[in-house]
Amino acid sequence: MTWITSTLGSSVGKKLMMALTGLSFCCFLIVHLAGNLSLYGGQDFFNAYVDHLHSLGVLITFAEWGLLILALIHILTGVTLFFGNLKSRPNRYAVNKSAGGRTLGSMTMPYTGLFLLAFIIFHLFDFHFTDHTTRTVFQIVSESFSKPGYVVFYVLAVIIAAIHVSHGFWSAFQTLGLDHVKYTPLIKGVSLVFSWVLALGFGLIPIFVSIST
Amino acid sequence: MTAAKEINLTLKVWRQNGPDDPGGFEVYRAEKISTDMSFLEMIDVVNETLTLNGKEPIAFDHDCREGICGMCGAVVNGRAHGPEKGTTLCQLHMRHFSDEDTIVIEPWRAKPFEIIKDLVVDRSSFDIIVQAGGFISVNVGGAQDANNIPIPQDVVEKAMDAAACIGCGACVAACPNASAMLFVSAKISQLALLPQGKPEAARRASAMIKTMDELGFGNCGNEAECQEECPKEISITNIARLNREFIKASFFSSVK
Numbered sequence: 001m002t003w004i005t006s007t008l009g010s011s012v013g014k015k016l017m018m019a020l021t022g023l024s025f026c027c028f029l030i031v032h033l034a035g036n037l038s039l040y041g042g043q044d045f046f047n048a049y050v051d052h053l054h055s056l057g058v059l060i061t062f063a064e065w066g067l068l069i070l071a072l073i074h075i076l077t078g079v080t081l082f083f084g085n086l087k088s089r090p091n092r093y094a095v096n097k098s099a100g101g102r103t104l105g106s107m108t109m110p111y112t113g114l115f116l117l118a119f120i121i122f123h124l125f126d127f128h129f130t131d132h133t134t135r136t137v138f139q140i141v142s143e144s145f146s147k148p149g150y151v152v153f154y155v156l157a158v159i160i161a162a163i164h165v166s167h168g169f170w171s172a173f174q175t176l177g178l179d180h181v182k183y184t185p186l187i188k189g190v191s192l193v194f195s196w197v198l199a200l201g202f203g204l205i206p207i208f209v210s211i212s213t
Numbered sequence: 214m215t216a217a218k219e220i221n222l223t224l225k226v227w228r229q230n231g232p233d234d235p236g237g238f239e240v241y242r243a244e245k246i247s248t249d250m251s252f253l254e255m256i257d258v259v260n261e262t263l264t265l266n267g268k269e270p271i272a273f274d275h276d277c278r279e280g281i282c283g284m285c286g287a288v289v290n291g292r293a294h295g296p297e298k299g300t301t302l303c304q305l306h307m308r309h310f311s312d313e314d315t316i317v318i319e320p321w322r323a324k325p326f327e328i329i330k331d332l333v334v335d336r337s338s339f340d341i342i343v344q345a346g347g348f349i350s351v352n353v354g355g356a357q358d359a360n361n362i363p364i365p366q367d368v369v370e371k372a373m374d375a376a377a378c379i380g381c382g383a384c385v386a387a388c389p390n391a392s393a394m395l396f397v398s399a400k401i402s403q404l405a406l407l408p409q410g411k412p413e414a415a416r417r418a419s420a421m422i423k424t425m426d427e428l429g430f431g432n433c434g435n436e437a438e439c440q441e442e443c444p445k446e447i448s449i450t451n452i453a454r455l456n457r458e459f460i461k462a463s464f465f466s467s468v469k
Binding site for chain 2: 002003006007010011012013014015016081084085087088089090091092093094095096097098099100101102103106107109167170171174175176177178179181184
């Protein structure tokens, strides 16, 4: 098994793990967004979606554990890479200036990532690990978004997630070696469009819910 | 051409006596600098004054002074090889600066690039990476007929673009993570693209990346600062090729 550990332990191997887990999260976000858009259909429509989702039973549990494992790999590898990079330049420059390669997304990856971890924990305790016996999910959601502070925080979190994805999505393709003179410009374009879709798709939900209830 | 102008500058230069010296910035005046001078010639002028005043001149690396040897390099106002695109420090001319500018000059900063003195860094780690696999093993014998191995022209061009790397270290200096991936990817690509490099491709990719990691370079974050600063404008498409070569070597070859 040594070849597996030496492969995944190398710098490129760690990046491969980041890329594969990151792309998995992108897939998850598409499914999550598709489901959440049912909130625009009103209370009954949304609760019907929730019931359908929960009726999947063991599949949901399986998906949850899968996401948890992916998250642990992504976080632990990301932290290892971050501290490894700090060690590679123990003495910093007095003047730092970009040559034009960096983007808002790329230069903030570790920090947006850390924020997202905090947000996901908060989000899970807000909606998932909360009392579901007396309230429907729609009631939980509309109760949260009746507080203006929550709306602002969720919209901010979604924008930060979109910034993270704007670099992460195309970067994953580059790390996997999926670079091609014909497709790379397209992948970079899709990366930007995808992050805008996430920002608008998720970001408008708290605003819509807070206005409509 | 406009007539040569003269400018006066303030330099903040990193001075460090040796690897163990903590080092620090010192401020110098560079007076009456012709805008036709190169950046290195400007330092030469400052060094003459320093020497005449009995002070130690600023140590910096240089050799050909025509942008092809890869010896020179410093971070000028936060930019590797200065603010111009596709140039080495010796090809950066003073006409790109204005009178009374303050210029901050620092050495390449990365753990594997130990500072020898002032702006001179030890880049032998690059040699160690090349020694790990940046070669092909050719059996000696009668020379082959020309054109025995057909190679499409566009592939030759890509290999040549990668082979343009002069090993100056600007990619490491410019990388926010001090990663050497652009250098290593150029050295892997120039051989991986050609038939002569194929037999040892898996062993090469595996050994060179392993050596790069062991030397303490950082991890690539696909930020593309390296390709923007590379004096030979080597593209990060080579890094994608390195990643492919690594995947092939790790998962689809017998190399362990």
